[in-house]
Amino acid sequence: MKAHLICTLLAAAALAPASHAQDATTTIRVLTPETALAAAQAALAKCRDSGWQVAVSVVDRSGLTQVMLRDRFAGPHTPRTAAGKAWTAVSFRTSTSELDRLSQPGQPQSGIRQLPRVVALGGGLTIEAQGSILGGIGVSGGPVDGDEVCARAGIEAIRERIEF
Numbered sequence: 001m002k003a004h005l006i007c008t009l010l011a012a013a014a015l016a017p018a019s020h021a022q023d024a025t026t027t028i029r030v031l032t033p034e035t036a037l038a039a040a041q042a043a044l045a046k047c048r049d050s051g052w053q054v055a056v057s058v059v060d061r062s063g064l065t066q067v068m069l070r071d072r073f074a075g076p077h078t079p080r081t082a083a084g085k086a087w088t089a090v091s092f093r094t095s096t097s098e099l100d101r102l103s104q105p106g107q108p109q110s111g112i113r114q115l116p117r118v119v120a121l122g123g124g125l126t127i128e129a130q131g132s133i134l135g136g137i138g139v140s141g142g143p144v145d146g147d148e149v150c151a152r153a154g155i156e157a158i159r160e161r162i163e164f
Contacts, residue, residue, distance in 0.1 A: 028061065031127065031135045035158050036066040039127065039137055043154030044069050047142050054141030054150065057082040061133050063090045071141070078140040084117055085124030085138030085147075091117075093133060096124035097148055123147025127155055129162040 031039075036058040047054040048071065055070040055078035063086075070079050085096050092099055092112070100120045103112045113120050122144040127135045137154050139147040 029129070029132060029134055030060055031058070031066065031162070033066060035161050036060075036135065038161070039154040039158045040067040040069045041154075042157030043137060043139055043150045044071060046153035047071070047139065047146070047150040050142065050146060050150070052142030052146055052150070054139050054147065055079040055082040056150070056154065057086045057138045058127075058154075059083070059086040059090055059136045059138075061090060061135055063087040063136070066135065074141045081119055081121075081140035082123070082138040084119030085121065085140060086136040087117055087124075087138070088119050088136075089124035089126050089138065090133060090136035093126060095122070095126070095148070096120060096138070097122035097144070121147075123151055125151045125155060127158075127162070134162060 040056040040058050043056045044054065053071040053073040055068065055074050057065055058067040059065050065083055068079055068083065088096050088099060096119060099112065100122060103109045103120050112118055123140060124136060124138040126133050127137055137151045139150045142150060
């Protein structure tokens with residue numbers, strides 16, 4: 001009986017690390033540079049069609065810039081602002097227009113606006129597929145609601161690529 005119990009315990013111990021090995025790592029999906037560039041180009045084209053000179057930034061899921069495009073007459077502040085919007089959307093996992101609404105003065109989350117790099121203005125969106133955030137896109141230079149329209153156009157341009 002003791003031998004059977006010892007064998008059972010040894011078998012259980014041998015199997016335990018295998019079940020934990022699956023929890024030790026994770027697989028993530030990331031945007032390719034080509035896909036990030038396609039999103040940025042589509043957003044820029046949408047803004048140009050609307051008569052706006054903008055900068056567009058696409059960041060990866062960690063908030064690191066993959067692509068930055070600045071139209072020739074976009075203001076000098078627009079690249080940094082676009083990158084900040086994309087970073088903010090990924091960091092807080094929400095659109096910057098929603099964050100703008102939630103962090104107005106007097107709101108419980110108003111302190112968010114004081115954090116470094118946060119840009120709580122519309123125009124930053126997460127890029128999501130199959131329930132995962134793949135990155136973010138930020139547009140700066142047009143009207144705030146226009147920046148978001150252009151960012152959405154960028155995401156729609158790559159939708160088929162990222163859904164698979």
